[in-house]
Amino acid sequence: MAHAPLPLAHRGFGETLRRDAWWLQPLVVLTILSAFVVYATWAAFQNAHYTYGNYLSPFYSPVLFGDPRFAWIGPKPEWWPNLLPFSPALIILPFPGLFRVTCYYYRGAYYKAFWADPPNCAVGEPRNSYLGERHFPLIIQNIHRYFLYIAVLFLLILAHDVWDALWFDNGAGGVRFGIGVGTLVLALNVVLLTCYTLGCHSMRHIVGGFLDQLSRHPVRKKAYDCSSCLNRWHMKWAWMSLFGVAFADLYIRLCSMGVWHDWRIL
Amino acid sequence: MSTNAPISTAGTTPAPAATAGMTAKDAYTAAQAEQDAAAKHQTRTFKIWRGEAGKGEFVEFTQEVVEGMVVLDAVHEIQATQANDLACRWNCKAGKCGSCSAEINGMPKLMCMTRLAELDADKPVTIEPMRAFPHVRDLVTDVSWNYRVKQQIQPFTPRPPDAEDGTWRMQQSDVDRVQEFRKCIECFLCQDVCHVLRDHHKHESFIGPRFLVYAAALEMHPLDTADRVPELKQAHGIGYCNITKCCTKVCPEHITITDNAIIPLKERVVDEFFDPLGKLVKIFSRRREGPPA
Numbered sequence: 001m002a003h004a005p006l007p008l009a010h011r012g013f014g015e016t017l018r019r020d021a022w023w024l025q026p027l028v029v030l031t032i033l034s035a036f037v038v039y040a041t042w043a044a045f046q047n048a049h050y051t052y053g054n055y056l057s058p059f060y061s062p063v064l065f066g067d068p069r070f071a072w073i074g075p076k077p078e079w080w081p082n083l084l085p086f087s088p089a090l091i092i093l094p095f096p097g098l099f100r101v102t103c104y105y106y107r108g109a110y111y112k113a114f115w116a117d118p119p120n121c122a123v124g125e126p127r128n129s130y131l132g133e134r135h136f137p138l139i140i141q142n143i144h145r146y147f148l149y150i151a152v153l154f155l156l157i158l159a160h161d162v163w164d165a166l167w168f169d170n171g172a173g174g175v176r177f178g179i180g181v182g183t184l185v186l187a188l189n190v191v192l193l194t195c196y197t198l199g200c201h202s203m204r205h206i207v208g209g210f211l212d213q214l215s216r217h218p219v220r221k222k223a224y225d226c227s228s229c230l231n232r233w234h235m236k237w238a239w240m241s242l243f244g245v246a247f248a249d250l251y252i253r254l255c256s257m258g259v260w261h262d263w264r265i266l
Numbered sequence: 267m268s269t270n271a272p273i274s275t276a277g278t279t280p281a282p283a284a285t286a287g288m289t290a291k292d293a294y295t296a297a298q299a300e301q302d303a304a305a306k307h308q309t310r311t312f313k314i315w316r317g318e319a320g321k322g323e324f325v326e327f328t329q330e331v332v333e334g335m336v337v338l339d340a341v342h343e344i345q346a347t348q349a350n351d352l353a354c355r356w357n358c359k360a361g362k363c364g365s366c367s368a369e370i371n372g373m374p375k376l377m378c379m380t381r382l383a384e385l386d387a388d389k390p391v392t393i394e395p396m397r398a399f400p401h402v403r404d405l406v407t408d409v410s411w412n413y414r415v416k417q418q419i420q421p422f423t424p425r426p427p428d429a430e431d432g433t434w435r436m437q438q439s440d441v442d443r444v445q446e447f448r449k450c451i452e453c454f455l456c457q458d459v460c461h462v463l464r465d466h467h468k469h470e471s472f473i474g475p476r477f478l479v480y481a482a483a484l485e486m487h488p489l490d491t492a493d494r495v496p497e498l499k500q501a502h503g504i505g506y507c508n509i510t511k512c513c514t515k516v517c518p519e520h521i522t523i524t525d526n527a528i529i530p531l532k533e534r535v536v537d538e539f540f541d542p543l544g545k546l547v548k549i550f551s552r553r554r555e556g557p558p559a
Contacts, residue, residue, distance in 0.1 A: 017369070017371060017392050018372035019372065019386060019389065104529050104532075105509075107509050108509035108510050111509075117461070118465065118510060118512075121512035122372055122464070122512070124465065132503075132507065133506070134506060139505070142536050142540040143541075144536075201529045201530075201533065205529075205530060205533035205537075206544070210534065210537060212440065212485075212487065213437070213440050213488045214440060214443075221439070231525065
C-alpha cells in the first residue's frame with residue numbers, strides 16, 4: 001500500500017470544530033436503542049400477558065413451547081436449565097435481535113452511539129487502536145444474511161398471526177371474522193417489518209445485486225429494483241419497525257393486563 | 267463579441283450604467299459595480315489555518331463580504347488584500363475540479379460550493395486544510411497518496427469484443443448502475459472524513475471510500491471480467507469500513523457511496539469468503555452469463 005506521512009495532529013475524544021449539535025444524533029440513538037433493549041428484555045422475561053384473545057405478541061411468536069393455545073411443540077421443555085427463568089420469547093427474540101444487530105444501518109448507528117467509533121463525522125475518537133470488521137468479534141457481522149433468511153421466515157409467521165387476529169371467538173365455541181385495533185396494530189407491524197427486511201442491503205444483493213448484467217434476468221431485475229426502492233428508506237424502516245414491534249407487544253400486554261380495552265372495528 | 271466593441275443594446279436588456287460610446291467591458295464592469303453596491307455588504311471574521319508541514323495556527327482575518335459570496339471568494343479576497351502569501355489550491359470555482367477541498371467549521375467541504383450565507387454569521391468561519399493528508403502549507407495538503415493507491419487497483423478488463431468490428435454490446439440499465447460512481451470529481455473529501463484514515467491513519471492497509479467507489483465502478487461494470495474481491499478483502503482492507511456513512515454525507519456529487527458502492531462490495535466479499543451457500547449461487551449464475559447473442 002502506498003505510504004503517506006502523518007497529517008495534522010490527532011484530535012482527542014470529542015474534539016471538533018463542528019458548530020452543530022453533532023452529539024445529538026448519537027445520543028438519541030443511544031437512548032432509543034437502550035430503551036428498546038431494556039423493554040424487550042423485561043418483556044421477554046415476563047412469560048405473561050403476551051396473548052390477548054386471538055392476538056399474539058410478536059416478541060413471543062412463534063411460541064414453540066409454552067401456552068398450549070399457541071405452542072407449536074408443547075409446554076416448557078425438560079431440557080430448559082433450572083437456573084434460567086423460562087419464557088417462550090427467550091427462544092425467539094435472539095434471531096430478530098441478531099438480524100438487527102448485524103444490520104448495516106444499525107451497525108453504523110450503534111458504532112457511533114455506543115462505541116464512539118467515531119462519535120460522529122469529523123469528531124475526535126477516544127481510542128487510537130482500530131480493528132474494524134476485519135477481526136473477531138466484529139468479523140461475525142459478515143453472517144448478516146443468514147439472520148436475514150431467518151427474518152424472512154419470521155415475516156411469514158407474523159403474517160399468519162395477523163390472519164389469526166382476524167378471527168374472534170363468537171362465544172359459541174366457534175370463530176367469526178372481525179377487525180380490532182389490535183389486528184391493525186399487528187398488521188402494521190408486519191408491513192413495517194416487511195419493508196425493513198426486504199429493503200435490507202443483503203436482500204438487495206442476494207436477489208440480484210451480485211450480478212453485473214441484471215438485464216439478462218428480468219425477474220431478478222424487478223426484485224432488485226423493488227429492494228433498492230425500499231433500501232433508499234432503510235434507516236426509516238429500521239426505526240419505524242423497531243417502534244412498531246415494541247408497540248405491538250405493549251398493546252397486547254396492556255390489553256391483557258386490562259389497562260387498555262381493544263376496540264372492535266368490525 | 268470583442269470586449270472592446272461598442273455595446274449593442276438591440277434585443278438585449280441594456281446595462282444600467284451603459285452610456286453611448288462605452289465598451290462592452292466597461293459596461294460589464296459598471297453593471298457589476300452597480301450590482302455589488304446594491305448587494306448586501308457585511309463584515310465577517312475568518313480564522314484560517316496558517317503554517318507549514320503540520321505546524322501552524324489559526325490566524326484571524328476580518329473581511330468585507332458581499333451577498334452571494336462563497337468561502338473561496340472570501341479566501342481570495344483575503345489573499346488579495348491581507349495575506350498575499352496565503353496558499354490555497356483551487357481551479358474551476360464550480361464544484362467540478364475537486365481542488366478546493368478544506369474543512370469549513372469542522373466539516374470537509376468544497377470552498378467554492380459553500381456559501382457564506384449558509385454559515386453562522388455571528389461566529390468566525392474556520393477554514394483549515396484536510397486532516398487526513400500530509401500538510402504542505404496553509405490550506406494545501408499533499409493528496410498524492412490517493413494517486414498511488416489508484417494505481418494499485420486492477421484496471422478495467424473487458425471481455426473479448428462481442429462483434430467482429432471490435433465493439434461490445436451492453437444494456438443501458440446495466441451501465442446505469444455504475445454511472446453514478448463516475449460522477450466522482452476526486453475532491454477526496456470522503457477520504458478526509460473517513461475516520462479510518464483521518465483518526466486511525468490506516469493509509470497502509472485501507473484504500474478509503476473514494477477507491478472503494480472506483481473499485482465498485484469497475485467490479486460492477488457489465489463488461490469487466492477481473493476479480494477484485496480477494497484484494498478488496500486483503501490488501502484494500504474493505505473490512506475496516508464500519509459504515510458510518512460520513513463519506514456519503516460529505517460527497518459534493520451526492521454519490522450514495524456507502525449504500526451503492528461499499529456495502530455491495532462488502533456483500534461480494536461475503537459471497538466469496540463467508541458464505542458457502544452464496545458462493546454456490548454466484549457460481550451458478552455467472553455460468554449462465556456470457557456475451558450477448
